[in-house]
Each structure stands twice: as C-alpha cells, then as structure tokens.
Amino acid sequence: MSMKDYADRISQTILDQEAAIAAEWLAQLEALLVRSNAAAREQLRSHCQQFLKAFAGATRSGELENIEHRSWDEVRDLLSEISATRARSGSTPAETATFVFSLKQPLFSRLRDAFTGDADGLASASWTINTLIDKLGLFTITVFQKTKDQIIVRQQQELLELSTPVVKLWDGILALPLIGTLDSARTQVVMENILQKIVDTGAIIAIIDITGVPTVDTLVAQHLMKTIAAARLMGADCIISGIRPQIAQTIVHLGVNLEDVITKATLADAFVVALERTGATIAAKRTA
C-alpha cells in the first residue's frame, strides 16, 4: 500500500468519524480546562469544531508530511489565531500545546478501528498522524512564543514612553525623577530628554532623583555618569539626589567614583543647593 493510500484511508476515517472524534476530543479538553466557565467552554467548542473541520479538509489533499503545503493554509491560520488568543489571555505554553496534542488519542482509537487486522497499516498510519500532530504542536508553540514576544516589545516601548518625565522646578532648575532600572536604551531616552529640556528652558542645574531606582550597579552608575557628563557639556551641572542607605553602601562597595558629582540624600536638600546656585533663597513667611 502506498503512502497516498494511507493518506486516503486516514483522511476517510477522519471524515467519517468527525463528530465522534470531536466529542471525545472536546471531553478531554474540557476535563483539562482550568478556568471552567460557560464562555471558555463555548470558545473551546468552537475552536475544536473549526479546527477539526479544517484538519479533515487538509488531510484530504494527501499532504500529510508537509504542513507548509498550500492545503494546510487554513489549518495554520486557524492555529495561529487560537494560539495568539491564548497567549494574550494568559494561558501557559503547556495548555496551548495540549490543545493540539490531545487530538492524538481520539484519532488513534479511530485508526485502530479502521485498520483492524492490518498491523503494518496501523503502524504506518499511527506514525504519520503522530509526526503530523507533533509538527502542528510545534507550530502552535512557535506562534504562541511570537505573540508573547510581541507583547513584551510593546510593553517595553510603553514603559520607555511613560518613565522619563523632566520637570521644571524653578527658573533654571530641572528635576528628573527616575523610576525603574536604567538600561542602555532608557539612558539614551533619558539623556535626549534632559538635554533637549536644558536647551528649551535654559536651565543651569538639573537634579537627577534616583529614589525610584531599585538597584545601582556599575552599569547603572556608568549610565548616570554619562548623562551627567553630557549635561555638563551643555553647560548644566547635575545633582544626584534620593540616594537610599543601601544604595550608598552598594556604590561604595562597588568602588563607583561619584566624587565629581554633587550627591544629596533627598530631593529637598538638592533643591536648596540648586536654589543657592541660581541665586534664590527660601525664607519662612514672617507672621506679624
């Protein structure tokens, strides 16, 4: 019996038994469903039916070894959609892969019935279906991962946008409250923002507040120093404020040299220094 004949028989079996396979498969999937509610079950059912229909259609082409073939387009599209939906709704990779892999058992039991008394045929058919489902499973995971990656990239961009405000505190005084870890990409954005703001406002002093920076390692310190050096080249001095006790300890232990920079414990202290530099003072209002 040739490969094509096997494919035909497999395809025929699936087409004949579509309803039964669907029922058995769905029962299995529902048993595994973590968040069992009406909406989730309904979505699962519609996914199952759509997938099985497309799957049965695709097997009819006889291309059971190459899922990149044109006849599998519909199946791949559908799987991409299901996988992407699951990635966005927070399913685990295992849950997503199980969707495809759990189809094996119902298929195998139908094949066993169809190939009764033909051990060789059953073995070949099982192997074919096994590889096919594995390929589809891998495809699902690939799409799942891709969707997750896209989500991560999008979130990174959003973070970059919202995390680097430069505020003007007084004439000639800027403040840059940093929140979160400084990596190279963020440093670049921070640097560009603060330098542009220095030009716009004609500031002569900028306070970089690192209260919101969780840890300062040598790399973060280096990024800070770069920002300060760039600001100095533009004619503005920088003060680092908001240094927490642990951070002070870390900086000294790491041997980071902050000697050329004015450092203050709190933003308030830094502001007083900045005011002195610009020639302004703060005095309590005299009550007569």
Next chain:
Amino acid sequence: MERIPILRMGDLLLVTIQVDMHDRLAMQLQDDLTARIVSDNAKGVLIDISALDLVDSFIGRMISNTAAMARVLDARTVVVGMQPAVAITLVELGLTLHGVKTALNVEKGMALLGKNFQ
C-alpha cells in the same frame, strides 16, 4: 583658504564656528587660536559651537584639544552652545572635555568668564 574668524573683545577672544568643520579647518583653527592668544595676550577664550550639529571623533578631539591648549596658555576657556546630539556623541566617544568650562549660550559663557576675572 577658508578660515574660522577669531574676534577680539577686550582681553577675550571669540571663536564662532559657523561652517561645517572639516579636519584641515580644525587644524588651522588650532594654529590660529594659539597664535592669537599669545600675540593678543588674551585672558579668556569663548568657543561657540552652536552651529555645529554633527561631530566625528576627530573633530571632537580637536575641540577638546583646542580648549585644553587655550587653558595651558593661561586663557580661561568656555565652550558654549553645544547641541544635545553633539553632547551625546562626545560622551559616547569618551571626550568629556575635562577641566574645560561649558555654558548653554554665549551670554551665559560671557557671564562665566566675567565672573572669573573679578
């Protein structure tokens, strides 16, 4: 051959770079400026680079060196009007103009030089 003009204001020398710096122009400026500082007995040099919007490592080093040379000749040097993009480039190149004063614009640079004389 084109040159960057060096203007004299009292005992200050004012250098405004208004054209694209190329290597030979930068070398010429170094020669001219050092010569003028000595001949005019200048006490201060103000280099305005606000029109300079891109630098390479050579020009960056020339600015840094020119400023350092002026300082060695006992003229207080202020580099003013550096563009953000230029500042970032210089920092990435590791040229932080150590020991050279900087200011945002000519006005502030003048104030800085004036203050230093008193």
